[in-house]
Amino acid sequence: MTLILDPCTDRTGTKDRDLAKEATEAFRTALSKIKDFVVAADGRYRLTCEVTDYQEGSAFTRWLLPGRGQTVGKISAIVTDAKTGETQTIIVGEARVRSGGFYTIGAYSYIMSSAVDEVVKKLDAWAHGEVSAAPTLRPFEHRGRTSEDAG
Amino acid sequence: MMADRSRRAQQRWRGAAVAALMLGAFSIASCTPPVSTGAFRSTGQIETKLKRGVSTKTDVLSLLGVPNGPGSWLLPALDPSPREIWYYEDMAMSGSTLRMQMIFVFFKGNLYDGYLWTSGAGALETKF
Numbered sequence: 082m083t084l085i086l087d088p089c090t091d092r093t094g095t096k097d098r099d100l101a102k103e104a105t106e107a108f109r110t111a112l113s114k115i116k117d118f119v120v121a122a123d124g125r126y127r128l129t130c131e132v133t134d135y136q137e138g139s140a141f142t143r144w145l146l147p148g149r150g151q152t153v154g155k156i157s158a159i160v161t162d163a164k165t166g167e168t169q170t171i172i173v174g175e176a177r178v179r180s181g182g183f184y185t186i187g188a189y190s191y192i193m194s195s196a197v198d199e200v201v202k203k204l205d206a207w208a209h210g211e212v213s214a215a216p217t218l219r220p221f222e223h224r225g226r227t228s229e230d231a232g
Numbered sequence: 233m234m235a236d237r238s239r240r241a242q243q244r245w246r247g248a249a250v251a252a253l254m255l256g257a258f259s260i261a262s263c264t265p266p267v268s269t270g271a272f273r274s275t276g277q278i279e280t281k282l283k284r285g286v287s288t289k290t291d292v293l294s295l296l297g298v299p300n301g302p303g304s305w306l307l308p309a310l311d312p313s314p315r316e317i318w319y320y321e322d323m324a325m326s327g328s329t330l331r332m333q334m335i336f337v338f339f340k341g342n343l344y345d346g347y348l349w350t351s352g353a354g355a356l357e358t359k360f
Contacts (some may be wrong), residue, residue: 092273092297129293133270157298166289166342168302168316 082117083124084209085163089156090131100132100193101124104156106198109128114204126169130158130200133139134175152178154192158200159205170207174199236281244358268324273297287344292337296320299337315340 089104106132110117134155142150142207154176159167178188274281274295281287281295299318305312320335333351337344 090294090297092270129290129298131298133297159293159298161289164296168318171298171300171302 082126083119083121083128084112084160085122085124086112086120087127087129091168092131092133093135095140097130098135100135103193104132105195106129107194107203109200110198111194113202117205117208118201125163127161127163128158128196128204129161130156132193133173135193140181140183140186140188143178143180143185147180148164152188152192154196156193156196156200158204160204170204172200172207173201174201174203234324243274267326270324271299272320272335276348278349280312282344282347284345285340285343288342289339289344292318292344296335305338313339315345318338 086105086108089101089108091099091101093100108128109120114118125157132155134153136151136153138152140152155176157172158172160172161167164167174196176192176199178185178192260313277295282291294327297320299323301319303317304317305317306316316339318337318339322333323329324331331352333349338346338348
């Protein structure tokens with residue numbers, strides 16, 4: 082499957098990190114590990130992604146107050162047909178470090194790539210038909226009422 | 233005399249315990265973090281940035297982001313083929329106030345064809 086990878090957008094407003102660039106690179110790396118995906122400028126499908134949530138969290142807070150200080154990364158991606166623009170699927174990937182002590186120090190540095198890995202895993206499943214494409218509201222079959230129907 | 237003193241001391245302790253409980257409950261309630269799916273972005277620019285029959289899905293993505301879900305709709309009298317629709321939701325709860333908004337973006341082929349925005353912001357409040 083050939084994909085056009087658009088640069089990700091950061092919707093979180095994070096100032097001290099270039100999350101958009103990190104996510105785009107993480108996508109490039111994760112996709113290159115799966116032989117069925119080829120990133121190409123003239124790909125069949127277009128992958129658009131964005132960082133929708135990022136919380137740096139704190140290992141110390143997690144240790145002190147379980148449930149608090151979570152490190153969170155969340156990515157949303159949409160796959161459209163590059164020719165027709167038709168939506169194929171929407172995938173959300175989320176990674177959280179909820180609990181743990183000092184061994185979770187630095188979770189902020191890999192949380193984005195973990196979220197991207199989650200998206201790519203779901204994308205791979207979708208490409209293999211393991212999950213259905215974007216749910217579509219099936220329109221009912223329209224049949225006009227005629228005088229014959231009324232008897 | 234001794235019995236009076238003991239009763240007063242008991243009442244004082246009871247009062248202090250009730251006050252401590254109330255303070256604790258208030259602290260927990262005030263510390264409950266607001267829950268939100270994330271507020272809508274750039275909705276004020278829909279009218280100016282998106283042009284019906286001109287803007288593409290990429291333009292909508294740039295402005296509003298990845299939707300929560302896609303689907304299609306059909307009005308046979310208008311168009312015999314189904315048209316795509318994108319759905320955005322925003323829900324947030326803070327204390328007793330609930331905010332709920334939805335945007336539906338309509339497409340004709342790959343082009344933007346209009347939107348519907350409904351909001352309960354400021355109108356929904358839990359009463360105790």
